[in-house]
Amino acid sequence: MAKYVIMDMKKVPIKTSGLIHVEPPELSFKVVAELDKKMEKGAEKDPLLQQEFQAQAKEILDQTVKMIEQKCKVFDKLFDDMIKKGASVNDVKKQLTGLNKAISEDMKVANKAAELGVQKAWQNLQGKKKEWKKFKIKVAASIVGTLAGLGASIAAMATSPFSGGAGAVVGIAGLIKSGISLAKDINKLAIGIDTANTQLERNLKFVEATAKKKGLYTANEVGAGILNEFIGIAQPSIKSVQDAADTIKAKYAQMIVKMHELSKVLNKILAQQDKLKKEFLSEAAKKLKKYPIKDTGTQQKKIEAGLDDALSDNYKKVQSQIDKVQDMYGDARKWANTIKDLMKRVAQVELKDSKGLKVFREALKLASAATGVLDGNSIATTAKDLGLGLGESLGGYAYDKITSKALDGTVFDAA
Structure with missing residues (x-):
C-alpha cells in the first residue's frame, strides 16, 4: 500500500468578524488515503480522482469551519451577556471550557x-x-485544533465581583x-473540676477526721460501703475521696x-486571614491589569489600605482571644503541683493496719486540708x-x- 495525501492544511483560520471576546481556534486538516501500489502512479496522473477526493475533503473542512464559527458567535454573545451582568472570571471560564468541548x-x-x-x-469513481x-x-483523517480563548480586550471582566x-x-x-466548641469544652471541664474539688475537700476532711478517732476509721469505711450498696446513699469514704481526686x-x-x-x-x-489578604x-x-486606566499602582495601594482597615479589628479580636488562652493556660498550669501533692495525700488515705494507723494519725496532725487553689470557676x-x-x-x-x-473609593467601588 502507498500513501496518497489528499489534503494537508495547517492553521486554517476561523472568521473573527463580529467576535468581541472569543479568540477562535486554528485548525489543522489532513486527509490521507492508502492506495494499492498498482494504482499509485495512475492516481497521481488522474485529475478526476484527485478532484473527487479533494472536493470531498474540502466539503467536510468547510462544514467543520462553519460549525465552529457559529459556536464561537453563540458563545461570544453568551460571554458578553455574562460580563455585563457581573459574572465572575471563573464562571466565564467554565463556559469557555464548554465551548472547547463542543469544538x-x-x-x-x-x-x-x-x-x-x-x-x-x-x-463513485x-x-x-x-x-x-x-x-x-483505506482513508485516515486527522483534524485537530488549538483551544479557543478569551480576548485581551475584555476589560469589562475587571468589574466582575471579587472572589479572591x-x-x-x-x-x-x-x-x-x-474554637467556640473547644471553649465550651474547657468551660465544662473547669466546672467539673470545681465540683469535684468541693466534694474532695468535704470528703477528705471527713475521712481524715474519722481516721483520728480510734475504732471509727474501719467502721466508717464498712458503713459507707453498706449505705451506698444497699440504700444508695453516698457517705464520705476512702473510695469517694479517690474518685473525686481521679x-x-x-x-x-x-x-x-x-x-x-x-x-x-x-x-x-x-493564618487564614493572611491567606485571605494575599x-x-x-x-x-x-x-x-485589564482595567482601562494608567495609574494601577495607586489603585492597588488604596485597595491594600482598605483591606487592612477592614481586617484590623478582626485581627485584634482574635489576638485578644489568643492572649486570654495564654493567660488561662498559665493559671491552669499553676495547678499542676497542687494536684500532684493532692494525689500523694489521697494515696495516704487508705485503710491502715493497726501498727501503721498510729503513724498515720500522727501525720494527719500536720496535714493541711486546703485545696482552694484549684479555682475551677x-x-x-x-x-x-x-x-x-x-x-x-x-x-x-x-x-x-x-x-x-477594601474597594471603597477605588475604581471598583460599586457605589
Missing part, C-alpha cells in the same frame, strides 16, 4: 465524516472506471466554630489538651468569655463587608 466534538465528527466521504467518492473496481483504499479569599473566609468560619486529675489533663488545641485554632484563623490583593492586581468564666468573644468576631469576617470596605 472538540465537532472535530471528532469531521474526522469520521472525512473518512466516510472519501470512501464514498472512491466508490469505481463505477466510472471498471479497472478500479478490484482495488480498495472567599475560600479563606469559609475556612475562618469553620475554625471559629471549632476526676480532678483526668479533667485537668483533658483541659490542658483542649487549651493547646484552642491556641492552635486561633493561630490558624490569623488572594484578594492578587485578584485585584489581575483585574487592574475562674477558668470556666474565662473560657465562657472567650467563646462569646469568638462568636462576636464571626460577623467581622462577612466577605461582602470586607470587600465593600
Whole structure:
C-alpha cells in the first residue's frame, strides 16, 4: 500500500468578524488515503480522482469551519451577556471550557465524516472506471485544533465581583466554630473540676477526721460501703475521696489538651486571614491589569489600605482571644503541683493496719486540708468569655463587608 495525501492544511483560520471576546481556534486538516501500489502512479496522473477526493475533503473542512464559527458567535454573545451582568472570571471560564468541548466534538465528527466521504467518492469513481473496481483504499483523517480563548480586550471582566479569599473566609468560619466548641469544652471541664474539688475537700476532711478517732476509721469505711450498696446513699469514704481526686486529675489533663488545641485554632484563623489578604490583593492586581486606566499602582495601594482597615479589628479580636488562652493556660498550669501533692495525700488515705494507723494519725496532725487553689470557676468564666468573644468576631469576617470596605473609593467601588 502507498500513501496518497489528499489534503494537508495547517492553521486554517476561523472568521473573527463580529467576535468581541472569543479568540477562535486554528485548525489543522489532513486527509490521507492508502492506495494499492498498482494504482499509485495512475492516481497521481488522474485529475478526476484527485478532484473527487479533494472536493470531498474540502466539503467536510468547510462544514467543520462553519460549525465552529457559529459556536464561537453563540458563545461570544453568551460571554458578553455574562460580563455585563457581573459574572465572575471563573464562571466565564467554565463556559469557555464548554465551548472547547463542543469544538472538540465537532472535530471528532469531521474526522469520521472525512473518512466516510472519501470512501464514498472512491466508490463513485469505481463505477466510472471498471479497472478500479478490484482495488480498495483505506482513508485516515486527522483534524485537530488549538483551544479557543478569551480576548485581551475584555476589560469589562475587571468589574466582575471579587472572589479572591472567599475560600479563606469559609475556612475562618469553620475554625471559629471549632474554637467556640473547644471553649465550651474547657468551660465544662473547669466546672467539673470545681465540683469535684468541693466534694474532695468535704470528703477528705471527713475521712481524715474519722481516721483520728480510734475504732471509727474501719467502721466508717464498712458503713459507707453498706449505705451506698444497699440504700444508695453516698457517705464520705476512702473510695469517694479517690474518685473525686481521679476526676480532678483526668479533667485537668483533658483541659490542658483542649487549651493547646484552642491556641492552635486561633493561630490558624490569623493564618487564614493572611491567606485571605494575599488572594484578594492578587485578584485585584489581575483585574487592574485589564482595567482601562494608567495609574494601577495607586489603585492597588488604596485597595491594600482598605483591606487592612477592614481586617484590623478582626485581627485584634482574635489576638485578644489568643492572649486570654495564654493567660488561662498559665493559671491552669499553676495547678499542676497542687494536684500532684493532692494525689500523694489521697494515696495516704487508705485503710491502715493497726501498727501503721498510729503513724498515720500522727501525720494527719500536720496535714493541711486546703485545696482552694484549684479555682475551677475562674477558668470556666474565662473560657465562657472567650467563646462569646469568638462568636462576636464571626460577623467581622462577612466577605461582602470586607470587600465593600477594601474597594471603597477605588475604581471598583460599586457605589
